[in-house]
Amino acid sequence: MKVTVITGSPHKKGTTALLADKMIEGAQEAGHEVFRFDAAFENVKPCLACEYCSSHDGECVHKDSMSDFSHQLVEAELIVFVTPLYYFGMSAQIKAVIDRFHASNAKIAGSKKAMLLAASYGPDDWTMTALEKMYESMLRFLNWEDAGKLLATGCPVREVLEQTDFPQKAYEMGKALK
Template identity: 30%
Template sequence: MNIIGIIASPRKTGNTAWIVNKILEGAKEQGAETQAWYFSDLDIKPCRGCWGCHQGDQGCVIKDDMQKLNDAIDQANAIVFGSPIYMMQMSAQAKIFIDRLFARYSPRYSPYFKEESAAQKRLILTFNQGNPDSGLFQSYIDYTRHMFELLEFAVTEVPVVTGMRNGPAQERKDLHTVLKDIGSSLVAERSPE
């Protein structure tokens, strides 16, 4: 099983990176192959809104690191996507990534037709926030989950780590086991191929 982590944060060693990597660690301990992708290491430009990706078979007209990330997504059985919550929503890096998915996974708003490429991709969507109130941004989190579901990803879990203003996630002993268990369960619940 191949699981990739996408860390949509400007900080390579921040809370988002630690959370995604801890989930990947749990999956790796169960035999999965894992790889983390850091937005701080990638050159991914914003969508131009040119619709070139939907005119013929050329794909996205922007040639940058999104092609490498798309290849990794194609090879993955599951994705762990992490973003901090900034200004009540995902980071700018996360939004750029999501907008660029349009070239390959634009919503059809139809339950009757699914492409294999996205329909079988399981996704764990994880957020972290400074505020300790886990329900504060729930409407946005639900919206984001629904958006990924419209893109035909199977969102299996949405862990939200709160209270980041009180210290780094890695210092919270309660999170170590919880996050690794999420990664382990992703491998244990693997659907037959």
């Protein structure tokens, strides 16, 4: 299976970097092809809603990292979103990538699976509710199937996350991909 992992954290060794690393490790051990796109370290301009893509076969007016990345989205069978929780939603870095899906909607809608891996400072059971709703709405719009969620609440820093079973769960999610 072709797996594309999109990360949204500006911390190369942070909580969600660990979740992404573990999920990728499991997926690769299971024989899957994995491509990782670290949005915070790429040149991704925000969508302008200019509709240039509508009259140019999905090509965006911006010539940035998304130009090369868009073919990965089209080819992927599974898209994994990995984000820290920033004020009850995805980070701006990963959201900018998702907003740019607009140019490829016709090419990426249907017959894909998706996963959500997230980490938050807050431990409350409602902490991830808004993030989950956004993810579920995106899947509904794109007609993608949910392949799983891992919501690591109460993990403000990597050292705390490392003391939980969340990294192992991320690994197992990758290993169990079919």
